[in-house]
Amino acid sequence: MMLAWLKNNKYVAMLMVVVRVYLGYQWIVGGWHKLTGGFDATGFLTNAINNPVADKTTNELVYPNFVYFIEHFAMPNVKLFNILIPIGELLVGIGLIVGGLTAAAAFFGLLMNFMFMFAGTLNTNPWLVLLGGIVLIAGTNAGRYGLDYYLIPLLRKTLKFKKLDGGGKMTPTGTAKAH
Template sequence: MMTWLRENKYAAGILLFVRFYLGYQWLNAGWHKLTGGFDAGGFLKNAVAKPIVDKATNELVYPTFTAFVNNFALPNVKIINFMIPLGEFLVGLGLILGGLTAAAAFFGLVMNFMFMFAGTVNTNPWLVLIGGIVFMAGTNAGRYGLDYYLMPMLRKLFTNKKDHIDRTAGTGTKPTPAHA
């Protein structure tokens, strides 16, 4: 199944529509936040004031996330207010255009999980499911998009850079032992 998802051109065609749907969800959410005066402060305060707790033990389910919100996100809410809308918009753009598709899906998944760790369920599980499929498909998800052109260029760039590093690694002078 994974081979079909990652290599089959028909799977890539199906993923094109999946990408468009998922990308639109992200792009639309990001755009509304970018243009609508988004402020995550109240959401973050609520995530700390009412964290997800185990009903039997009354212990935090995600203590590391709660500490992250309390010690980093809240004190830097202005950065968060910029990063979330821009991140959502760029994830959507990457998915719709099929450019760096796997990376866009990955960062969308990270945001979805962050929202769920804070206790927000709404569409996040659905977007995680779809985003996971796109992410698992890798570059095949962007076959009918910018990745068709972008990925070969990136492979060539990184292959040439690696070859250059490998060739120049052996040309340096090695220190001679003191007794030689």
């Protein structure tokens, strides 16, 4: 019932505009500062490797797979991450503000927030995760009063998908569904 309310209610969609713009602004500011301020992730990644999140009583790593990823993939490719992170933050912010591919923007924003938290950075990340999760759950309703109003029907038509069937699944056009 709550999910249906989040996904379909027009008043929720209006509230999502406020949440989207706030969240998008936070992402744009972060991305813009990195793009214009000479961002280099080397120090952040080095700190995440040298001071990983660990259980204080057992001194065991909380996210050993993430530390492995940073050490063996992110650090050797830091120049790529120096480009991907600021541009990704900027694109997430733009998508949220204009309401274009809103659910995808929220998803990638959440992905980045979780990566920052796995590295031990808290600051505003939990707050942004909460708001981003609500936007993601609201799905296309979050972009109802935005670019998604025009974009989603166009994508459905272009990709030849119908609206959601009774079971909540996208179905290709011309395909019969057995219930």
